[in-house]
Amino acid sequence: MASVRGMANQIPLVDYLVLGDAPHLTARECTACGARFFDRRNACASCSGTEFHTVAVGTDGEVKAFTIVTFAAPGVPVPFVSAIVDCGGTSVRGNIINVEPTPEHVSLGMKVRLATYLIGTDDNGTEAIGFGFEPN
């Protein structure tokens, strides 16, 4: 998203979000079988292989499941749209953002693209940047 300014001190919400001119997500891909994971790995859940390399995940996708959460844990702002987005064969979990969180505005099969946004600034002046998917 264009509104992410080129501030000196930015940190991604999670380590698989790459910031910069072309923000994108990365995955740890099993060298042996190609299974992709977003978390720190010990081995592959699919083939038990232990070699991984980092791959960029496509930023365009299609909503294959969603829910509009209106009741969440204390401190979690509602409503928000939680979704599973198919990014060229890799399933990604993320919110649908920059859209009204109602069933009229979100639909299965909807085309979306990755977008980033400012979560907040800490005491050191560092900005945390999150990601979501917005209608494409």
Next chain:
Amino acid sequence: MSDPIWILGIHMTKFGKYPDLDTVDLASQAALAALKDGGVSMKDMGVLAAGCLMASNAGIGQQLQKQIGQTGIPVYNVANACATGATALRTAIMAVKSGEVDMGLAVGVEKLAGAGLLGAGGRPKSDKNEWNPSGRYGAVTSTDGRIGTDSMPGVFAQVGMEYGHKYGGTSFELFAKISEKNHAHSTLNPLAAYTKRMTLEEIMNDVMIAYPNTRPMCSANCDGAAAAVVVSDAKLKTLSLEQQRRAIKVSASVLTSDPYEEGCQVLPNVNTLTRNAVKLAYEQAGIGPSDLDLVELHDCFATAELVHYDNLMLCEEGGAVDFFNSGATWRDGGTPVNVSGGLESKGHPIAATGIANIWEVCHHLRGEAGDRQIEGAKVGLAHVIGLGSACGVHILERSGL
């Protein structure tokens, strides 16, 4: 084929609120009643398997023994999410099947009344004053609500929506109609936590929790316990004719976990492990889905019930919407599902659920289900899913004596 295992005695407490009883009291009630139902006592038991998910490190099995009989037998305290009760039962069955013991007791208990939202953690979430990456994703702050949802109603809403995306035909109204059925069924179950019939409009206009699941479409948090006594075939033959007549054959007992598939660590896949479990169960029992007179499946949310019609092969692949719309799963349909009222109205005291659903099936197979009896029921299936995931499937048959 090895000799069958039988359920000799079984009981569930009424599900609801028990402010004056603790989990040990409820587990004791269920266990004592199951033993009495089977005409046996703690002295006959060779093994005890017990679960209480919310206190899974408390040794509920030994606490129970200290109330109803410390006979020195081995205790297995088990925890397997919502499949905890089924896991306890399966543990007792495995012990009997191995030949180490000829009788075992399985107990599941939970106190969950007023527990609120599950899966999202009990502590309020707030950002810290400094962003420091931590955990398996190097997250600088809480991700719940920022990268999807951790809440169970939301996770299972997505499970139902994913089915809709794959096969079409789903809608808010369709999912609400599934809930309408289960609430209607519950009116005949005196042990259900909620027995109020709800109209489709009432269900759809109730508080939205995670679209498309409104509050009555979510499993009801409540207190309760269930227990079962299992016995070997050889031992059963030494017992009275009445005990043999009421004994229920465990034609299949299966527990699976989720095999790796693309996306399964992003949205839990509750489908494949259920299908794997039921395929094995049908094979063990030598029956098919069309032979089932009733099914109790894990409707933790209305959106989950739909996908399990398909996963349990009650309908053709992709045909769950048409199957439901045909009326098949109402109590007067071809494959009655959740005639107990299901988790949405009977309630879901987590560790009790995986034995309570078996109690429901046994009750019908014995012809003892009163007003909600499915006439002439001979074969039934009980299914649970614990997210993470674990799936328990049991197929039960009446003795035929």
